[in-house]
Amino acid sequence: QVQLVESGGGLVQAGGSLRLTCAASGRTFSSYAMSWFRQAPGKEREFVAAIIRSGGSTRYADSVKGRFTISRDNAKTVDLQMNSLKPEDTAVYYCAAKRWGGLRIETNDYDYWGQGTQVTVSS
Numbered sequence: 001q002v003q004l005v006e007s008g009g010g011l012v013q014a015g016g017s018l019r020l021t022c023a024a025s026g027r028t029f030s031s032y033a034m035s036w037f038r039q040a041p042g043k044e045r046e047f048v049a050a051i052i053r054s055g056g057s058t059r060y061a062d063s064v065k066g067r068f069t070i071s072r073d074n075a076k077t078v079d080l081q082m083n084s085l086k087p088e089d090t091a092v093y094y095c096a097a098k099r100w101g102g103l104r105i106e107t108n109d110y111d112y113w114g115q116g117t118q119v120t121v122s123s
Contacts, residue, residue, distance in 0.1 A: 002026040002112045004095045009117030012085055016121070020080040022095030022114060033101035034078040035110065036070060038091035038119075045094065047105035049080060059103035064089075085121045092116040 008020040022034065035050040049070035050059045058070050069081040078095060096110035104110070 002029065002032060002097050004097060004112055004114035006093065006095050006114045006117040009093060009119045011120045011122065014085060014087055014121055014123050016085050017081070017083045018085065018119060020082065020093055020095075020117060020119070022078040022080075024076045024078070024095075024097065026076075028099075029076045030074045032097040032099050032112075033103065034070075034072060035096045035098075035104070036078075036080045037094045037096055037107060038089075039094070039116075040088075040091040043091075045107050047107075048093070050103040050105065051078065052102060053100075057103060059105070061105075082119070085119075087121045087123045090119060090121050092118050 003025040005023045033052050036048040037045050038048050039045040051070045055072045067084045072078040094116045095114040097112040098110045
């Protein structure tokens with residue numbers, strides 16, 4: 001079993017940067033594919049970025065491609081570096097884990113979720 005805790009959210013001006021971190025507990029972290037999702041008020045939770053167990057392959061939503069970078073160190077953290085932030089990036093960001101998973105983009109594919117961290121981008 002994996003427990004996930006996100007940190008690093010906050011308020012930033014448009015064009016700025018934030019780095020989110022997801023800290024995982026559990027002995028088998030390296031067995032999990034990891035992703036970031038986000039949910040804006042009144043909207044469904046949507047896929048942002050995913051990374052496979054080895055860290056050797058990643059996938060991004062079109063809306064963040066070229067601005068966000070997902071990484072992991074298998075010392076039980078997964079980061080999301082967010083650059084050139086836009087007001088439409090405002091949302092609660094969630095970390096998710098899927099055992100033996102690949103680069104999946106559907107919420108139903110994931111086994112474990114964190115509580116989320118708020119990101120607010122002002123214009």
